[in-house]
Amino acid sequence: MKKIGLIAGSLRQKSLARQLARNLGSLLPSELLPVWVSIDDLSLYSDHLTDQAQRACEDFLTQIAGLDGFCLVTPEINHEMPGCLKNALDIASATKQGNLWLGKPTIIASVSTGLMGGISASASVKQVALTVGLRVIQPSELYFGDLPNLLAPSGLLQADQETLSLLELAVTHLATAVGVQHPLNFHLTDQQLTLVRGEKEVGTADLTIKGNLLTIKKILIPETSRGQGIAAQAMVRLLVIAQLFSWAIIPECTYAQWFFDHHVAAQRLLAQND
Ligand SMILES: Cc1cc2nc3c(=O)[nH]c(=O)nc-3n(C[C@H](O)[C@H](O)[C@H](O)COP(=O)(O)O)c2cc1C
Structure with a gap:
């Protein structure tokens, strides 16, 4: 079983990014286990953390090191990914064990309440992904501009067939990239x-x-x-x-x-x- 980390770039409990990340997790094929990665307790990258902040950081790094791939979901804030997501990407890129993202297959999706579905934030995540060596899975044009209207009361995505097929293609490519065939x-x-x-x-x-x-x-x-x-x-x-x-x-x-x-x-x- 391969473990896929779901990371949402928002600290809000009612975050749309979190809801989309959960939906991506529900779509993962068999042999791929979705694992929620919380970035809520991470302090900003620093070399002088309190003991509590250090523990939160170490727990996060241990979790990242044990994962085979990721689904990153970013909201768009002022045409960028939120600081909490950039901070998480920074922290795991420079550890005593090296860069923990290197070579790991990753789906990147974005969400916003604007018409463009967070396309600018998605581009900034892709740029950082390239720098830290994440392997970005295609298709990577996963922009969700009207998510509240695509969510059933249960929180499940009820998108049109074209969107669902795009997501299914992405998760199937992710499965292949982590070495799972015919799931x-x-x-x-x-x-x-x-x-x-x-x-x-x-x-x-x-x-x-x-x-x-x-x-x-x-x-x-x-x-x-x-x-x-x-x-x-x-x-x-x-x-x-x-x-x-x-x-x-x-x-x-x-x-x-x-x-x-x-x-x-x-x-x-x-x-x-x-
Ligand atoms: C301060 C602020 C700036 C925002 N800037 C943008 C923006 O530049 N482009 C955009 O499409 N949406 C923008 N939004 C809308 C957010 O994408 C939207 O609120 C989204 O739901 C936030 O993500 P979350 O629900 O996962 O927390 C902004 C929202 C806030 C609060």
């Missing part, structure tokens, strides 16, 4: 998770998302795709996504209930019954 792709809406290999649909999970509750209603694997662990892959992906979006899970179907019975560690994601 499953996931398409997620408020009603369904669809699992696709190549062009072939190999399974679906019917669901509902209301507030912060994800209800898994039915998992269906066609006869020809059975015996390959696809139902378990659907469950694992739903768990990962629920964690990213801070949803609690209600397992309504028998398979989902069986899965939780046999994976005790996952039970912390269950909605409380009281």
Whole structure:
């Protein structure tokens, strides 16, 4: 399993960049695990940090060193990437272990409330990415100018097919760049998770998302795709996504209930019954 760090260049809890980063994480193919990288506690790059700031910095660097690739999502502030993202890029580029970004495949996306979707900020991230040796994945024209209108109440992206195909191409290229061949792709809406290999649909999970509750209603694997662990892959992906979006899970179907019975560690994601 390759680990992909999701980094959003905003410290705001209701940040659009964070929401887009979560959506990119939900689109990552199987064998790619999205990992949230918080930059909230990083101090500005310096050689005289307090103990607390030093610890936050070391935790961040340890996390970056252990990741295989990244999805960077930048908002645009005064035609630039925000300082918090530039600072994070700076900090991990000059460590005792060297430049931790070097050679790591990276998707770059941008968001703004303006019409241009943060294209200037994206260009500045690409320039720094080039300097620190990140390997920018194509397509890299991932600009989101009207994100609030593309988000379902659940926070999931409900973009047009062209945009979704562009994102799917980017995550597929990311998978190839980190050495994963022929993974499953996931398409997620408020009603369904669809699992696709190549062009072939190999399974679906019917669901509902209301507030912060994800209800898994039915998992269906066609006869020809059975015996390959696809139902378990659907469950694992739903768990990962629920964690990213801070949803609690209600397992309504028998398979989902069986899965939780046999994976005790996952039970912390269950909605409380009281
Ligand atoms: C101080 C400030 C400057 C901004 N400058 C730009 C800008 O130059 N171009 C643009 O498209 N949007 C600009 N915006 C809009 C932001 O891109 C938008 O608020 C975005 O949602 C911020 O990202 P976040 O939601 O992830 O925190 C600016 C917003 C603020 C607060």
